[in-house]
Amino acid sequence: MIATSVGLGRYKNITTALRRLDDKPKGKLLLKPNLVAGGLAASHVDAVRAVLDSLDIACIAEGSGIDTSELYSMLGYRELAREYGVELIDLNRTDEWDSSVEFELIDGRRVKVRVSRYARRYDVVSLALPKTHDHAIVTLTLKNMLGLVYPKDKGLVHGYSPTFGRVMGAAPLRRLASLLSRFKRLSRLYSSTEVEQAQYVYGARVIHRNIVAVLKFVMPRLGIIDGFVGMQGNGPVGGEPVEWNIAVAGNPLECDVFCAYKMGFDPASVGYLHHLGAPSAGAIMLLGDEVPAKKFKPHRKYPLQLMWKSA
Numbered sequence: 084m085i086a087t088s089v090g091l092g093r094y095k096n097i098t099t100a101l102r103r104l105d106d107k108p109k110g111k112l113l114l115k116p117n118l119v120a121g122g123l124a125a126s127h128v129d130a131v132r133a134v135l136d137s138l139d140i141a142c143i144a145e146g147s148g149i150d151t152s153e154l155y156s157m158l159g160y161r162e163l164a165r166e167y168g169v170e171l172i173d174l175n176r177t178d179e180w181d182s183s184v185e186f187e188l189i190d191g192r193r194v195k196v197r198v199s200r201y202a203r204r205y206d207v208v209s210l211a212l213p214k215t216h217d218h219a220i221v222t223l224t225l226k227n228m229l230g231l232v233y234p235k236d237k238g239l240v241h242g243y244s245p246t247f248g249r250v251m252g253a254a255p256l257r258r259l260a261s262l263l264s265r266f267k268r269l270s271r272l273y274s275s276t277e278v279e280q281a282q283y284v285y286g287a288r289v290i291h292r293n294i295v296a297v298l299k300f301v302m303p304r305l306g307i308i309d310g311f312v313g314m315q316g317n318g319p320v321g322g323e324p325v326e327w328n329i330a331v332a333g334n335p336l337e338c339d340v341f342c343a344y345k346m347g348f349d350p351a352s353v354g355y356l357h358h359l360g361a362p363s364a365g366a367i368m369l370l371g372d373e374v375p376a377k378k379f380k381p382h383r384k385y386p387l388q389l390m391w392k393s394a
Contacts, residue, residue: 085333085341087371093311096330097133101307103370104332108304111141113205115303117212117227118147118154123312124320126210128159130309134210135167138305144201146174146230148237174199175234184232184300186293189242189285197233202301209303209335213313213342215322215382218283218290220353220389221346222319223339224306228297240297242289243282280387288391291354298359306335308342315379327377337367347378354391 086103088096101107114134116126134140143164145151151173155161164171180197187193209224216222218241229240238244278286310329314322331338336359340350344364350356382388 084368084370085331085337087332087369087374088330089372089374090328092328093127093309093330094129094133096311096328097130097307097309097332098137100330100332100371101134101137105370107138108206108208110139111205112138112208112304113201114138114140114143114208114210115227115230116143116145116160116210117222117230118145118151118158119230120147120149120320121154121157123314123322123324124212124214124318125154125158126212126309127311128163130210130307130311131160131163134208134307135163135169138208140167140169140208141205142170142172142201144172144174144199144231146199146232146234146237148234151175172201174201174231177201180233181300184296186236186239186296187242187289188239189282189289194239196236196239198297198300199231199233202228202231206304207301208305208307210307210309213308213310213325213327213346213379215315215318215346215379217317217319217382217384218287218388219294219355220381220385221339221343221348221379223308223342224303224335225298225339225355225359226294228301228303229294231301232297240290240293241286242293243278243286283384284387284390287388288354291358291391294355295358298355303335305332306338307332308338310342313346313377313379315381317382322382323380325377325379327375329372329374331374333370336361340364341367341369341374345374345376347376348381352389352392 088099316322
């Protein structure tokens with residue numbers, strides 16, 4: 084079951100959708116925003132405020148591929164956390180990791196990767212944006228859980244270590260990348276798509292299995308999609324804005340299936356949704372407003388991304 088709200092602006096869409104939900108999680112919760120970079124690629128602070136006003140959030144936690152602490156400062160998260168008395172955690176600077184998740188590499192090897200133990204300490208609320216993705220077609224509430232993976236392991240979700248992950252090993256570069264990310268200066272480097280075609284196609288296959296491996300370790304208790312403005316084209320960082328003015332909340336898998344469908348994608352063509360047994364979008368019970376379809380332009384390598392089915 085999912086709840087929706089349309090046309091009320093970012094804050095009211097989210098609070099209205101959450102109010103319409105019958106089965107909201109109770110107790111102390113961890114809010115996982117999506118801070119892959121600054122600017123359009125990041126969960127807006129007003130969306131976080133809407134969740135804090137609606138649920139009992141104990142902490143906000145993220146582990147960005149760049150400098151999470153810098154993004155917290157740049158995007159207004161520090162002031163908001165102080166205002167609400169909520170703990171703000173940079174997962175990349177913690178030392179509590181579990182090595183029970185295994186990723187598949189494109190050469191067939193399997194490697195252990197580390198995932199934050201904070202994911203087991205709280206029920207997780209995943210706050211995401213509707214965006215196209217450079218390997219996985221779309222990124223929504225479920226793929227957002229990759230922010231819980233240890234920073235040096237995160238790039239292995241593609242099945243190989245991308246250039247961006249190696250470059251970001253130096254702290255000064257992570258901070259610089261955070262500052263520049265709001266201007267989309269990182270789009271080509273971050274995307275990790277600038278590799279030879281066979282490697283890319285194999286990476287587009289294993290990423291779906293690796294996302295599912297993380298979700299077996301931690302499945303969010305609640306998904307929230309802030310679709311006030313989404314990203315199309317060369318997401319998840321370098322794409323173009325799409326004004327939509329919607330919010331969706333509820334079962335994370337159903338949220339992602341419904342939203343991917345409304346974005347113009349067949350949910351069954353998104354590998355990680357397929358592997359998780361995605362229901363038909365028409366079978367999802369809906370509370371609230373009818374969400375208008377908004378066809379998102381896919382990533383420039385979308386035809387190659389679809390080859391996960393046969394690679």
